[in-house]
Amino acid sequence: MTWMVTGGAGYIGAHVVEAFRAVGLETVVVDNLSSGHRGFVPDDIPLVEADLNDRAALEGAFARYPVAGVVHIAGYKYAGESVRRPLRTYRDNVTGMVSLLEAMEGAGVRNLVFSSSAATFGTPEAELVTEASATVPESPYGESKLIGEWLLADQGRAVGLRHTSLRYFNVVGSGTDRIADTSPHNLFPLVFEALVAGRTPQINGGDYPTPDGTCVRDYVHVADLAAAHVAAARRLAAGESVEPVYNLGSGAGTSVREIMDAMAAVTGIDFTPEVRDRRPGDPARIVADGSLAARDLGWTMRHSVRDMVAxxxxxxxxxxRAKS
Incomplete structure (x- = not known):
């Protein structure tokens, strides 16, 4: 049994491939390497270098490999950038999903795990979001992920596609030194880059109604996230029931200042973050209830904040070191 991992050369996707390998399941990676890295894909894992909108390449991959299901991670993942580049976001995330679903239908592949996003919620009214919370995305990125979920539901009704979508917030940490988060938009790389360059990391807002005045968010270790993708895939392959959506959250959250404190302790670089004005639209606290995922997927936060940072x-x- 082989699972196709789209975006499997990226930070999250490569960890998912590692998680499949750990349980003895074969994978094939499809990635256009626009943000992924060839070096993240082990030499013994097939890599199809192709864009999801290249239907011929997708159909060729399904014809060549005995694909039982797809873990769909590929996409344009920058919420802030999506406001500036909405058409790029929709082409990659929506049109690409349509192309993938068409190729899957043609190949008779009926299982799909979608790597969705908590950006589908927008700014929730409640501090603890559940799968039933209203979805009011506030960026083209969040909208594109929600449309992806709608496409799966429609295709499920039309052709019997079995699917589930995993929503999560901030993915951090590494499961192996071979795979690092290299995004120029994510918190951990930004802070590390500032520290290495001798700059002071910044916090946006220190007067929120939270225990230490900074925003509280869910931070999820990438290895825990990858394990949930594998659990969902195995459940689909076994014909077991799944919910259409699962939140992967801590139920408690971590403040930005707690993250900064852990950064200083782990790196050994003592610093006091610069507190700047709040950013418009940043809610004080957003965390997700992961109880449904715990029930069905064995989801749990296995890593502490220090583990994530370290x-x-x-x-x-x-x-x-590898670059030097």
């Missing part, structure tokens, strides 16, 4: 810092340092 593993990310180790991978960053390994990457720096």
């Amino acid at each position: 593993s990310a810092w180790s991978a960053r340092q390994a990457g720096d």
